[in-house]
Amino acid sequence: xxxxLDEILIGIALGAYTLGALALVIYFFSQDExxxxxxxxxxxxxxxxxxxQLAVRFETTHVWPLLNLYGSLSLFSAMSVAIYIGFAFRxxxxxxxxxxxxxxxxxxxYGVTWYEGTxxxxxxxxxxxxxxxxxxxxxxxxxxxxxxxxxxxxxxxYYAARSGTGAVARxxxxxxxxxxxxxxxxxxxxxxxPLISIGIITGAMWAHEAWGAYWQWDPKETAALFSWIxxxxxxxxxxxxxxxxxxTNWVSVIGFASIIFCYLGVNIWISGLxxxxx
Amino acid sequence: xxxSGFQYRHDPGVPLVGIGxxxxxxxxxxxxxxxxxxxxxxxxDIGAQRSRVGLAATTVKGYDVFESEFARLVVALKADNS
Numbered sequence: 001x002x003x004x005l006d007e008i009l010i011g012i013a014l015g016a017y018t019l020g021a022l023a024l025v026i027y028f029f030s031q032d033e034x035x036x037x038x039x040x041x042x043x044x045x046x047x048x049x050x051x052x053q054l055a056v057r058f059e060t061t062h063v064w065p066l067l068n069l070y071g072s073l074s075l076f077s078a079m080s081v082a083i084y085i086g087f088a089f090r091x092x093x094x095x096x097x098x099x100x101x102x103x104x105x106x107x108x109x110y111g112v113t114w115y116e117g118t119x120x121x122x123x124x125x126x127x128x129x130x131x132x133x134x135x136x137x138x139x140x141x142x143x144x145x146x147x148x149x150x151x152x153x154x155x156x157x158y159y160a161a162r163s164g165t166g167a168v169a170r171x172x173x174x175x176x177x178x179x180x181x182x183x184x185x186x187x188x189x190x191x192x193x194p195l196i197s198i199g200i201i202t203g204a205m206w207a208h209e210a211w212g213a214y215w216q217w218d219p220k221e222t223a224a225l226f227s228w229i230x231x232x233x234x235x236x237x238x239x240x241x242x243x244x245x246x247x248t249n250w251v252s253v254i255g256f257a258s259i260i261f262c263y264l265g266v267n268i269w270i271s272g273l274x275x276x277x278x
Numbered sequence: 279x280x281x282s283g284f285q286y287r288h289d290p291g292v293p294l295v296g297i298g299x300x301x302x303x304x305x306x307x308x309x310x311x312x313x314x315x316x317x318x319x320x321x322x323d324i325g326a327q328r329s330r331v332g333l334a335a336t337t338v339k340g341y342d343v344f345e346s347e348f349a350r351l352v353v354a355l356k357a358d359n360s
Contacts, residue, residue: 190310197306201299212285214295235309 016046025098073111079142129206143192223262
């Protein structure tokens with residue numbers, strides 16, 4: 001029995017992410033350059049495999065692959081790794097890659113458990129908006145995932161630097177400084193916030209076409225609005241010196257929790273217009 | 279039970295909301311990707327046809343982001359000079 005190409009590619013991506021995460025987490029702790037050299041190509045390989053997989057899937061099934069959790073989570077993990085790779089090349093941030101890849105592997109593996117074959121989406125979702133709204137929203141989630149990872153590293157460094165001594169302090173000193181980490185989080189949110197704003201606006205336009213009203217306080221709409229407000233608060237608080245740093249990074253962590261609720265919690269636990277059950 | 283639903287909507291505010299959405303997005307993009315900064319250049323004459331050029335900048339926001347941009351600018355100017 002031969003596996004279809006897209007399932008082989010998912011396997012390659014999952015394997016590459018898992019091994020890459022392992023290598024880069026070891027690099028994070030040991031700072032041994034050989035682990036970085038092993039991890040980086042794996043990250044790029046997994047990311048490429050995922051985008052090829054989505055293209056192959058669309059080509060073979062002729063169904064836009066993003067309208068169920070299987071395809072959507074696949075794009076989410078691919079975009080997270082892609083945005084992270086862009087950041088890492090630009091600002092030399094490979095030390096954090098293990099955590100991004102680990103999250104990408106977890107979300108991809110979780111997405112695979114939602115595999116339901118090639119069912120076409122419900123009629124109201126069959127629209128060109130699926131090709132605009134979904135990639136934009138999922139990319140904004142991915143940018144927030146990158147912000148979340150760097151916020152966690154910021155918080156780790158902040159709290160460990162206060163109590164850490166000797167070896168721990170030396171290890172932490174090799175990472176970018178707290179203001180540099182904070183600036184990276186800011187840049188990631190600065191990508192995510194315009195994207196989620198466009199996502200909510202295009203979502204309203206799609207809702208108008210599909211359901212007859214721009215905004216109906218559907219759980220997904222409410223949760224997205226909440227996340228949008230959290231990240232807007234992040235941006236406003238970031239201009240205040242007393243809040244910049246420790247507190248804004250906690251806001252970023254809360255924001256990502258709200259994104260995960262909006263993305264997965266709403267689909268799984270709450271039935272509304274966005275639960276894509278046929 | 280046989281039934282059908284009809285819906286008639288009149289939304290005179292839609293163009294206004296559209297303009298609002300456009301302004302919001304433009305504002306967000308300007309706010310994140312264009313950092314307002316003021317550059318100060320000071321040229322001191324140090325004799326013998328030479329002068330020392332000092333460069334400074336202030337910005338009201340995003341100076342973490344601006345810092346590296348400013349550093350790049352200084353490097354570019356130095357390269358241009360030699």
